[in-house]
Amino acid sequence: MTVTDTARESVESMLETKRTESHLNPPPSYDLADHPAPTGREEIWRFTPLKRLRGILDGEASEAKLTWETSLPEGVTLTEISAAEAAEIGELAPNDRPSALAVANAGGALLLDVPADLELDEPVWLRLHGDSVDDLVWGHLVIRIGRFSKATVVLEHTGSARYSATTSVLVGDGANANVLTLQDWDDDAVHLGRDAILVGRDASVRHTAISFGGDLVRMHANVEYAGPGGQAELLGLYFADEGQHIEHRIFADHNEPRTKSNVIYKGALQGQGAHTVWIGNVLIRKVAEGIETYEENRNLVLTEGCHADSVPNLEIETGEIEGAGHASATARFDDEQLFYLQARGISEAESRRLVVHGFFNDLIRKVGVPELEEKLMATVEEELSKNVLRPAEDAS
Template identity: 70%
Template sequence: MTVIDETPAAAQAVETGKVSSHLHPEPGYDLALHPVPTGREEIWRFTPLKRLQGLLDDQASDAHLSWTTQLPAGVTLTPISGEEARELGEFLPFDRLAALAVAHAGGAMLLDIPAEAELDEPVRIDLEGTGLDQVVWGQVIVRVGRFARATVVIEHRGQARYSHATTVLVGDGAQLDLVTLNDWSDDSVHAGQVGIRVGRDARVRASEFTIGGDLVRTSTNVEYAGPGGDAELLGLYFVDAGQHIEHRLFVDHTAPKTKSNVTYKGALQGEGARAVWIGNVLIRKVAEGIETYEENRNLVLTDGCQADSVPNLEIETGEIEGAGHASAIGRFDDEQLFYLRSRGIEESEARRLVVHGFFNDLIRRVGVPELEERLRAVVEAELERHVLTDGQA
């Protein structure tokens, strides 16, 4: 945990709205703020830059993903210009990947959920890649009106080199469940910045599930537009041999009486499987009376895997209700396995039950029954590849 001294520079950063976190550089559209990284920078030191396959290059592209949508009555999806996106208050890019996505996307797609709407079914957006020939740049804005209640499911699949910047604007008193599924082909590369602005007394639960891709690096950033906002960030990832899966989260408590809770869990199996989780919470001087907790747990199923887990707290005021973090990387719990084996359960079945129990509390909170069943099936399929066959862990 890092406690920041109240220097004039830090105070000025808070007053001007600039992020004073050592883990997050100054955001902005200008590419000069985001030079090509060398890999020695704090925000890039875990990422294998060569495997980004052109996502750091300043090059235009006319390639697009294929969109399939299911929009309940009253919900609209329309293209808007880059200028209109800025007027709506989109999140500024925090790194070069997001800055390039905004610069080359050619505008944004605006998903608009009207004020006071109560949707009986989820909004669904399926984005499918069709090849690796060109980089695909994307920009999406999700706007949820005041006092609306909605579930939005965004699924990425197929084959692509894709980088996007997504902004989620949640109005005062609104409730949003945002579910993102990254189920790419084994040779795909995906980079994404998701910025969530939580309105006064609004509630957001953002669930992210990453189960495919050669390299996936996502950054989820949260800030508050007023007091009383509540953000819950959930994540599940399954990393196979040779995959690099990296999740970066930043919760910026910019208003008093706000809450945040972050829980990410991952499993790794196979030679060269690599998971990176970076969590950071910045509690500003004005954010009195806030509550926050972040947690990351990794289950190593076979030899040859590597997991990095870095939780951080940066605190500028002592007037808070509570703040904490936890991080763990380990193998199967021998006591759990012994307990199950002592009751006549075969070892492979015992391992399966332990892994399903590890993930189940996250999956059951998705709130979309068919997606919950699909995620359980994905976990089962991943276990069949290694854990239930060789028992190396």
């Protein structure tokens, strides 16, 4: 059986709406009063099982930390700064309760600084490890990519914790940034992450979110622009197993003219109660003439009992644009693909493996962190061995 649902929004039908503020995205604010504890019925919370956040939404300041193991290429610094300094630097203010709590409770921030004009030929690697889900940890990070510099930053999360973090990525004019966040947590971890990216004039940034582990992972990837000509590529890859909730929320805010955003998220689901959510919000403001945006989400449902939510939203306040489109598809294995491979002698299990590999392969090659490619393919392989590689007793 194949369930395919592809939607492409017509631009014209939305032109008549005159909005000044996005109704999909609450305005950013440091004030916790602006982010009341959700009931679960709010648009931005309705897909998230609040109970499984295990108290993060009412969390207090805490001394608990993740262990940081860092590899900083020459010229790159990581320093402690105060929350006030983070705001002064121009970080992007929190846009939901967990990120506001993270700023309020973390007791200061870390600033990762890549100076202007520096071109790195190896990645900045930040390995964050949590010891126990009993620890409530707040994270507050500012990544500053100086103008005309070129840098790759990898954030790797392992172990377990209840972790709520806000990260701003400030990409200077003409810079080229590649930021990857990998959620490779143990089964019980809870991670709420808000990554917000400010793209400088003529700068280009790629942000990749990869979520494999954790009981509940909810990641924001927000993009806005500090000037015209900036481009953002937002990539995502996730694999939800039995009982896992993995949620990715994207917001591309075209607030400057001639900016680009290109979003591709791909996920696979297997096992009872595996739940993934993808929300792709794109706002094209009145000033944002000549912009181009495309977003795509594809989900591969590997077994019965999984649920994938996929919601692309496009708000358009000007029609003077180059292009805007989106596609969303959630499907089981394509019987015709499996037949084609099997008709070449390839066993059913191996055919399924090939199809899933292919599904992710395209994306993994785009990530642009060669050091990680092999590991990512291996993790996909490991995930597949839980179901797909086993002889299919419920061949569908």
